[in-house]
Amino acid sequence: MSSMNMIQAINSAHAVMMEKDPKVVVFGEDVGYFGGVFRATEGLQAKFGINRCFDAPISEGGIVAAAIGMGAYGLRPLIEIQFADYIYPAFDQLTSEAARLRYRSGGEFTAPLTVRTPYGGGIFGGQTHSQSPEALFTHVVGLKVVVPSTPYDAKGLLISSVEDDDPVIFLEPKRLYTGPFEGHSTDGVKTWAGHPAGEVPDGHYNVPLGKANIVREGNAMTVLCYGTMVHVALAATRETGIDAEVVDLRSLVPLDAETIIASVNKTGRCLVVHEATYTSGFGAELAAIVQQECFYNLEAPIDRVCGWDTPYPHVFEWQYFPGPDRVGAAMKKMMEA
């Protein structure tokens, strides 16, 4: 066990998998000698050699296409797209190719790649360093979509993603890289040191895809969330004093519908929270599942707290970000219903 922040945990997952499986190759913009702009691949080139961890041209479409080709050969590419906001040039390769290769070839060819990419706001990155594009990928059949919320989960989920034979979009909440963040813009910087999920095994372990985590048990209502919003939801729960059950989905595809349904059937209320824009966000999918499966146990309409339906504005970072005040207000309103 070591105390790790999320970057270190992700780095450790790389090292464990590169050690274990010589087919794992790592590449992306600035990931080689430099170790990535967020330092997630630091030291890997020195340790495993330049053939296993190297810089890629600034060509997201090329990076994903090359990874698909390597996958066809039999390698297991673990690639980085520097920011989720820059994944769009690779959209065709991901949605038309990686996602459907298994299907269209009758299972002959597969795309066992993992695409890591930092997402979300909270670092004053403006509209091109803050986006949460998960719903663009959950809508594409054939792709898996994973979002960790702690160093422990990040490492275990990343290992599971690399070992998975299907393409995985691994969205890393960049605001959580160096510490948990409850969403108050005035909060000082916290670190993962001392946080239970900042204690991370040094070796190999799995956190399975498709298994949600009930991070707080409660009876009054269910809050469904993932990534940065897990910490925001916990803060809102504490601040409102509402006995909410907070469910960290951890992976959106595959989705642990069973845990969600059991929780909402128990509490009778459901709030969905995500940082991505509201309309056609993944929250809409969750709300549809919950109303279908839990309708007769619901005591209030399902509600969603999300990013506004605007691009992420630089100066209004904190007005845009769905922080604990907005989440707490929705929780209270739901309890009054």
Place this chain on the structure above:
Amino acid sequence: MTKPVSKAKPAPAPVAGHNAVPLKLRVPEPKARPGQPADFSHMTFPAAGATRRPDVSSKSDDMRDLAYGLVRVLDESGTAVGPWAPKIDPEVMKRGLRVMMMCRVYDDRMYRAQRQGKTSFYMKGTGEEAVTAAAALALDDSDMLFPAYRQPGLLFVRNWPMLDMMNQIYSNAGDRLKGRQLPVMYSAKDAGFFSISGNLATQFAQAVGWAMASAISGDTRICATWIGDGSTAEGDFHHALTFASVYKAPVILNITNNQWAISSFQGIAGGGEAPFAARGIGYGLPSLRIDGNDFLAVYAATQWAAERARTNQGATLIEHFTYRMEGHSTSDDPSRYRAADERQKWPLGDPIERLKQHLIKLGHWSEKEHVQQQEDLEKEVKDTQRQAEAIGTLQSGEKPHPSTMFEDVYKEPDQRLRKQRQQFGF
């Protein structure tokens, strides 16, 4: 009854003897890394004045050498030599010098403002000032620009108010972009300056579209655009060259090769076997590689390309060979990936020093005037900064009204946006 599934033959095994040598992957590496002395010995350049100047009507095929050479005008002694030496009014050179010096002072102040916590981010263009200043001066003010993000000089040449630019850096109430964009991502339609995107390379292909529109409309204005060496790897770079070549679009396609793309040296973007300029040849585009730290070379090449564009002879690709003297941005630390003495050893000098030397040599400038201008610019920038900060910075003072957040998503906010704005409190 289940139908039999056809069984394919197994894939053939590699033929013995055909590929007896194990294949190897080449990953380009720079000559020096931290802890090693910088090494530019592999870069050899033709002497100033040595490169021929083809007629502007030349075909790409007849001037391939220009993509592999380096157009240089200013020699070591500061004299303008050779066929590319432009006929240029000394007042224009003085203006260019002033703009370049202004860029450097502005960059320094804004960088420091970020360090003082007054904004979130900044990017300097130190060392690349000539690429921008000389090009803007060689174009007409009515020509359209699709810039990258290290080019405040384009706006300075067009006399765009510095206060407006600083307000953007601070995302304050005076920011016409309503605080929405990351610092340096300016937009200035009235200056013919397209909104800068954070997504690399997108502007390159858009510029070709603007130029095509100008041609469709029988206009006389041409267009210029810039892209980084690293960004030439994006598909949009190639889209631009394809469209420019197919439609003979009146556009100047500039590559600012400052040797680095964050931590990746230029070999990662292009393989290092051929100059970036040579990519134009495959598209049939006349292509020049020029000394980007030589104000006069940039000016002359831009004039050459502009004349081609204005006379319906189509697009030109220009690679400006220059050097990113500072870190990538305020978030970067170049000492982690490149040799510490690179800046000192960069063989093509400092564009400001070189133009200054030339002007002094011609008798149009003096050390004393230079020092005075530096002081004046520092004062001007500092005074403007004070005005901007009196309005506000990212952390304090007056901001745009928060309800503006919901504007401009569409021409009119739709029902959901009106509802969200109400929820938000306005």
